[in-house]
Amino acid sequence: MPATPDRSYERTLIWIIAAVLFACVLVGGGCLIEFLILPESKVPSWILVLGFFLLSLPWVFWLLTFLYQIFSRCCGRRIGFDVEKKGDGGSGGGATATGDDDGADVKPNANGIGRNLSVASHESQMPLAKSMAS
Template sequence: MAPDHSSGRTLIWIIACILFICVLVGGGCLLEYVVLPESEVPSWMPILGFTLVSLPWAFWLLTFLYQIFSRCCGCRIGFDVEREGSKGVGGGGAVAHGDAGVEANVNGIDRNLSVASHESQMPLAKSMAS
């Protein structure tokens, strides 16, 4: 049985929407700071705008550092997502994976997350078969 990746895709969309909203709100704060007279704009407005606009860059930097350190240390963190075949057993916890040769079999599902996996670097398909 193939694993269900729809929850991972949903999480990616939620994070992307949150980061997009941060950029829009931060841009609005900076635009308000530039357009309105200085006496009408609170002193924290440009700081909030700059912080919100730079939040996606900070998220990208942390993701980049995680990729580097996880490959150097040989440790990745995967999330134990409840799947159809598990009948409600387990789910929800984070599982740390150490050496690439170690395999964990949790609830009858093989969870070998290899450090050498390049699945996240594969190009997106134009049409996905359901």
């Protein structure tokens, strides 16, 4: 029976990234508000630059994520992080083992590269069929 991989690390990583980006927005906004409210003589000159930098970090993150999606679809590969690695009896092998080795779970994608659907399902990223769109 194939073991299902634990996906809690992905959810934890998403929450950490969201918290960091949210903190950047709060601190950056605070820097800009401080620059606007306080007199010019009491505000350091770098506070405006820091505010704009921190407020732009979520946009840079979004842009890099967007470019990653485009390039990964063009190249036909995605970078994945497997937590559970099983080898052949402790020899340090690296392939993730789920199911039999006969390739029953492996289906080729549009580029002809096989992928294991039980491990890397990207159903939510597939476009809807025309019959479902209406």
